[in-house]
Amino acid sequence: MFRQGKQAVKKSAQQNIVIIYADDLGFGDLGCYGSRKIDTPNLDRLCAEGLKFTNAYSTSAVCTPARFSILTGRYPFRNDQAHILPGDAGCIIKRELDTVPKLFQRAGYHTGIVGKWHLGLGDGSKPIDWNQEINLTPIDLGFEESFIFPATADRVPCVFLEGRSVVNLDPKDPIEVSYEAESPFEDIPTYYKNPELLRVRSSHGHDKSIVNGIGRIGYMRGGSKAVWKDEELAETFLNRAKQFISDSCRAEKPFFLYYALHQPHVPRVPSARFEGATGLGPRGDVIAELDWCVGEVMAALEKEGILDNTMIIFSSDNGPVLDDGYLDRAYELNGTHRAAGPLRGGKYSKFDGGTRIPFIVYSSALKHRGVSEALISQVDLYASFAHMLGIETREDSAVDSQDRYAALIGEDPAGRSELMTEDLSFGKMLRCGSWVYLSPSEGAPYMPFTRIETGLSKDPQLYNMDYDIGQQNNIAWDYADQVEKMEKRLQEILTSESTR
Known part of the structure; x- marks a missing residue:
């Protein structure tokens, strides 16, 4: 205790x-x-x-x-x-x-x-x-x-x-920041120009400014005492x-x-x-x-x-x-x-x-x-x-x-009746009770750089979390009425002013 x-x-x-x-x-x-x-x-x-x-x-x-x-x-x-x-x-x-x-x-x-x-x-x-x-x-x-x-x-x-x-900014060493594709600062260490300074290398992205021996997203100049x-x-x-x-x-x-x-x-x-x-x-x-x-x-x-x-x-x-x-x-x-x-x-x-x-x-x-x-x-x-x-x-x-x-506080064992989440590309998931519905969306089913399944599909996906927590069996075709009901509810949420 x-x-x-x-x-x-x-x-x-x-x-x-x-x-x-x-x-x-x-x-x-x-x-x-x-x-x-x-x-x-x-x-x-x-x-x-x-x-x-x-x-x-x-x-x-x-x-x-x-x-x-x-x-x-x-x-x-x-x-x-x-x-x-x-x-x-x-x-x-x-x-x-x-x-x-x-x-x-x-x-x-x-x-x-x-x-x-x-x-x-x-x-x-x-x-x-x-x-x-x-x-x-x-x-x-x-x-x-x-x-x-x-x-x-x-x-x-x-x-x-x-x-x-x-914090700790020296006015004589002002900070400049850029998210342009190419560095506007010629006098800073960058990933491809100064690889000898790297202590952590990139697998994808993170190839702009080098700060503390690490490639970052974006370019930064100045502020050395504040870093x-x-x-x-x-x-x-x-x-x-x-x-x-x-x-x-x-x-x-x-x-x-x-x-x-x-x-x-x-x-x-x-x-x-x-x-x-x-x-x-x-x-x-x-x-x-x-x-x-x-x-x-x-x-x-x-x-x-x-x-x-x-x-x-x-x-x-x-x-x-x-x-x-x-x-x-x-x-x-x-x-x-x-x-x-x-x-x-x-x-x-x-x-x-x-x-x-x-x-x-x-x-x-x-x-x-x-x-x-x-x-x-x-x-x-x-x-x-x-x-x-x-x-x-x-x-x-x-x-x-x-x-x-x-x-x-543990007084209500049920909680919400429904909730909605979204992925990187703004595709929506609706959960109602044990049902999880993934709305159809464009995009690749797999992100090769991160090696993660995206869940994106042009087909509707429906899972029952009581029996399939790993979402391996898409049962959308077997429960078409449930899919229709959840898609309708999803659209209601997306056009609403409030859900509370």
């Missing part, structure tokens, strides 16, 4: 909330979800004392749309900019849009984000000037404190942003998360922390203490590192004496991928490990491996511990938190978020 610290500060009557959001972590990557190849003792313990969900979904098989949904309570299709963004994109969450952190602000909470952002920055009226304060950041969307990197670890600029400004060290990312973000918890306790305010981990997204560069921690190479090692970070957050809450007054929700933005652009031997060293567990597909895919993700709730408010088969979506967190806080959801807020607080 996690034990409470003896020197507890004054507790709030309201429950603190910590969302720990992994990046590209699969349904089968944790011990508590069946892995026998990666030790995850902290998450296994969180799971043993909490509630593990086996039918939880993100809204998208890729990161930006999923992150848009979890923070706004809206399906990605409602925002035509909700796709994988370059590192210099404008923010796709408008300043006036309601968000989960704004909800907590209205309830008197201290709100903070630490980690990966990847929802764009600035209002889009002009290119981002990384050397000045940026006019639209998480600070404008409900987060009172913000310490992030702008996009992903494989995209430039490779810097931290605190509030509105780049992060990849092996220090985990502890840098962890320490800021722990500091946020400590500061919130000193202020004697309840808090909401969105702690967005960067692991196990590429490039996978574990800190020295976790290098070689598993037999699966860098991907396994950074998952072990991720697990340690979770344990450290738990320890920080325990030290403050607030663990029993904090709800922790752990999940991932989408499913797993082994080769996502770097030669880190993820496939060669994977052995019998199944990152997606029994599910078909993975990141990018319309199959369940793309969006069915680990989801664990730890809270003293739980009515039931163990395993829940309730059907839930990450889009539901807004309305569920509103219920918890006793705040009525505005008509134009979180239009796809349903109140599933009873499911989150």
Whole structure:
């Protein structure tokens, strides 16, 4: 059992909330979800004392749309900019849009984000000037404190942003960023011009700027003092998360922390203490590192004496991928490990491996511990938190978020009656009870670079998850009435103003 610290500060009557959001972590990557190849003792313990969900979904098989949904309570299709963004994109969450952190602000909470952002920055009226304060950041969307990197670890600029400004930026060494096909900067090291500088090579893409010996997406010049060290990312973000918890306790305010981990997204560069921690190479090692970070957050809450007054929700933005652009031997060293567990597909895919993700709730408010088969979506967190806080959801807020607080605390074993997800190419999947329907869509059935089945087909696909969790038997032709019914419902959702 996690034990409470003896020197507890004054507790709030309201429950603190910590969302720990992994990046590209699969349904089968944790011990508590069946892995026998990666030790995850902290998450296994969180799971043993909490509630593990086996039918939880993100809204998208890729990161930006999923992150848009979890923070706004809206399906990605409602925002035509909700796709994988370059590192210099404008923010796709408008300043006036309601968000989960704004909800907590209205309830008197201290709100903070630490980690990966990847929802764009600035209002889009002009290119981002990384050397000045940026006019639209998480600070404008409900987060009172913000310490992030702008996009992903494989995209430039490779810097931290605190509030509105780049951290440790030397004005004499200004940052310039470009996502043009060819580098506009002749004096920077690039993948093909300077291969001798590489310590991690690319399998596909990631062949523009070289930063810390790693090829990235996009070109970056300047800001040398501001550039992060990849092996220090985990502890840098962890320490800021722990500091946020400590500061919130000193202020004697309840808090909401969105702690967005960067692991196990590429490039996978574990800190020295976790290098070689598993037999699966860098991907396994950074998952072990991720697990340690979770344990450290738990320890920080325990030290403050607030663990029993904090709800922790752990999940991932989408499913797993082994080769996502770097030669880190993820496939060669994977052995019998199944990152997606029994599910078909993975990141990018319309199959369940793309969006069915680990989801664990730890809270003293739980009515039931163990395993829940309730059907839930990450889009539901807004309305569920509103219920918890006793705040009525505005008509134009979180239009796809349903109140599933009873499911989150183990009181409701059923959850949603339906939910929708999408793949990389915006193809839609509808789940209703045990039925999963993949609408017909154009595209190749297989991604050769990532070696992932996409789920794309011109034919309708129907699976019964009670009998076919691996989605091996398409029974659309045997249940034509069910296909027609689900296609009709899918079109109703796509033409609706709201689904709650």
